[in-house]
Amino acid sequence: MFTMIGLGLGDAQDITLKGLAAVKDADIVFLEAYTSFLINSNAAQLSEIYGKEVTVADREMVESGDILKDVAEKKVVLLVVGDVFGATTHSDLIVRCHEMKVPCHCIHNASIINAVGCCGLQLYRFGQVLSLCFWTDTWRPDSWYERLKTNRAAGLHTLLLLDIKVKEISDENLARGRKIYEPARFMTIKQALEQVLEVERSKKLGAVAEDGSTFAVGLARIGSTTQQVVAGTMAQLMDVDFGEPLHSLIIAGNVDVCESDHVNLFRLS
Amino acid sequence: MFTMIGLGLGDAQDITLKGLAAVKDADIVFLEAYTSFLINSNAAQLSEIYGKEVTVADREMVESGDILKDVAEKKVVLLVVGDVFGATTHSDLIVRCHEMKVPCHCIHNASIINAVGCCGLQLYRFGQVLSLCFWTDTWRPDSWYERLKTNRAAGLHTLLLLDIKVKEISDENLARGRKIYEPARFMTIKQALEQVLEVERSKKLGAVAEDGSTFAVGLARIGSTTQQVVAGTMAQLMDVDFGEPLHSLIIAGNVDVCESDHVNLFRLS
DSSP states (O other), rough: OOEEOOOOSSGGGSSSSHHHHHHHHHEEEEEEEEEEOOOOOOOHHHHHHSSSSEEEEEHHHTTTTTGGGTTTOOOEEEESSGGGGSHHHHHHHHHHHHTTTTTEEEEEOHHHHHHGGGGGGGGGBOOEEEEOOOOOSSSOOOHHHHHHHHHHHTBBBBBEEEEEEEEOOOOOHHHHOOOOOOEEEEHHHHHHHHHHHHHHHOSOOOOTTTSEEEEEEEEEEETTOOOEEEEEEEEHOOOOOOHHHHEEEEEOOOOOHHHHHHHHHBBBO | OOOOOOOOOOSGGGBBBHHHHHHHHSOOOOOEEEEOOOOOOHHHHHHHHHOOOOEEEEEHHTTTTTGGGTTTTTTTTEEEEEEESSHHHHHHHHHHHHHHTOEEEOOOOOOOOHGGGGGOOOGGGGGOOOOEEOOOOOOOOTTHHHHHHHHTTTBBBBBEEEEOOOOOOOOOHHHTTTBBBOOEEOOHHHHHHHHHHHHHHHHHSSSSSSTTTTTTEEEEEESSSOEEEEEEEEEHHHOOOSSSEEEEEEEEEEOOHHHHHHGGGGGGO
């Protein structure tokens, strides 16, 4: 049996009672640690709190299907930060289980996709969620720009999920077959704002105001005790220190009266 | 102090450890029971499991701010089905607390908005979430149609949240000042499909295929043990018995390869 369990966003205490019961009942517990990470707990802490050995599963172990090798005989659990279906890999695991005729369950939890509602902008007024990647010298994807423009033209808010690089191998080390991992990197709100404005200034199609006057909300460590939400113009947010990861950014669309009463609680003067 | 706690989607066991700790620590616990409802638990069951008296708060008590009357001196908790920020009312409570200078916290949980990922369609390929209301003889809102059309034209999936009528008073009883509540009503997937197709057949702008051949996914009781997910054409889904509430409906946009492997597990032949 295979069970994927969402851990929520903050720390080890954000698991549900149902999730914890499944962990306690499991034979093998993995923690998926490359599509996101738990802000205030590592595998050792989870292990202690849940009273169960927790093994970190990196991209290789998950994508190769290695973590599924005992699912036919044993109860295998995969802990996922946030909710279960943030990444296509997790869908792939379900399809594999189905092919093996192994029962597969999931236990939901909060995801950044719904938790952003805490900033006061209403979830049903968001358009498509977009992702920003770290650019390299040779790879500067900007296909999100058109979709940001579409959301903004429709008056909708846009949640931008910011890149996480964990256990990446540099091109040079990859070419030489060396398994040397680069330090983890997490895109900051400032880096995201810079990227959005740079693309706007080059394309000039008005997805956001070139001068940085478009209203936006920066969110850091949502769901944790050190959560930080700051609203203001894109230019204003550039100067805010949002501290430790994870960061997310909302480019606002039209803000209605109900929303503005709430989001203004976080607004820079 | 005021704390809003998401209960998640299934039953009393879907609360988080953090949420349960806050309930146990509270002086007064309310359950918000009109924007959604917990599929497999009522207030009495929650009360028993959480070891704390739980008072049902209806629309009147929440919207009037009645539930906030003791927040200055006491620890007041509002339990909300799903996550905290599904309804504008909850934003309003935060604004009121801020005006009263009372600290206000929230503890997140799963929402239908992220849990729909369980059907295999990827969350970042959804457009704006839409809501369908029960029509009356004189009130047949269809402003969602344009937005459905926009999502579909962009190849995006659309989650339709279906109407819930709890403790409503009929126009006649309202006119006569009689507080007699109508039986609770929950829109079914079939009713939603009929409404979408009726509007399409009248507007004829191609948001969906008039003949019901557009691909869709029906979801019932997501997050509960009796969860049901069925994918097929809109016409096919009309004939599926989805059973008890709550129901939701996804009108699919373009389905990519990763998605189709997963969603096909739920597909009618």
